[in-house]
Amino acid sequence: xxxxxxxxxxxxxxxxxxxxxxxxxxxxxxxxxxxxxxxxxxxxxxxxxxxxxxxxxxx
Amino acid sequence: xxxxxxxxxxxxxxxxxxxxxxxxxxxxxxxxxxxxxxxxxxxxxxxxxxxxxxxxxxxxxxxxxxxxxxxxxxxxxxxxxxxxxxxxxxxxxxxxxxxxxxxxxxxxxxxxxxxxxxxxxxxxxxxxxxxxxxxxxxxx
Numbered sequence: 001x002x003x004x005x006x007x008x009x010x011x012x013x014x015x016x017x018x019x020x021x022x023x024x025x026x027x028x029x030x031x032x033x034x035x036x037x038x039x040x041x042x043x044x045x046x047x048x049x050x051x052x053x054x055x056x057x058x059x
Numbered sequence: 060x061x062x063x064x065x066x067x068x069x070x071x072x073x074x075x076x077x078x079x080x081x082x083x084x085x086x087x088x089x090x091x092x093x094x095x096x097x098x099x100x101x102x103x104x105x106x107x108x109x110x111x112x113x114x115x116x117x118x119x120x121x122x123x124x125x126x127x128x129x130x131x132x133x134x135x136x137x138x139x140x141x142x143x144x145x146x147x148x149x150x151x152x153x154x155x156x157x158x159x160x161x162x163x164x165x166x167x168x169x170x171x172x173x174x175x176x177x178x179x180x181x182x183x184x185x186x187x188x189x190x191x192x193x194x195x196x197x198x199x
Contacts, residue, residue, distance in 0.1 A: 001123070001124070003168050004168070009168075012117075012175075013178070016182070017113075019110070019112075020110060020114065023189070027199055
């Protein structure tokens with residue numbers, strides 16, 4: 001059984017979803033790459049930010 | 060100048076006519092059944108390969124995490140999970156036939172795996188619709 005950490009699961013999810021979003025939402029390869037990176041950063045960044053918010057709420 | 064514009068207009072018209080010929084829903088259907096195949100059908104090899112790798116990879120990671128495949132509707136919210144799983148097309152059918160996936164979610168990782176499988180199905184639907192848009196000329 002594959003047991004990734006929570007962060008590894010977030011990174012994997014963000015990677016797969018960002019590739020599909022980048023290819024399907026933009027028309028040129030350059031814009032696809034930029035949008036894919038943008039989505040990846042937003043996915044991972046928002047997960048980290050929300051994690052810190054929940055950490056301080058739980059204290 | 061005017062001749063070049065006429066040539067461009069004629070080329071565009073030719074492409075539009077070409078895109079209307081044949082069964083326009085074939086890339087949508089094939090793309091749904093096999094992830095990335097809709098793009099392969101349209102000779103978009105690179106895009107198809109990345110889409111296929113991402114969707115199949117996400118589905119495989121979900122199964123490796125002991126994610127659950129929705130088989131029936133026991134609760135009303137299971138309908139959403141089943142709809143997402145069905146988006147995987149033949150991957151879902153093959154996994155069911157091979158008895159892959161957990162029967163019940165027992166650990167947190169398996170819950171993540173279940174979501175990975177559902178989201179892979181939803182991403183596959185987006186990819187299939189993209190192939191359809193390429194076929195109809197709505198996207199280049």
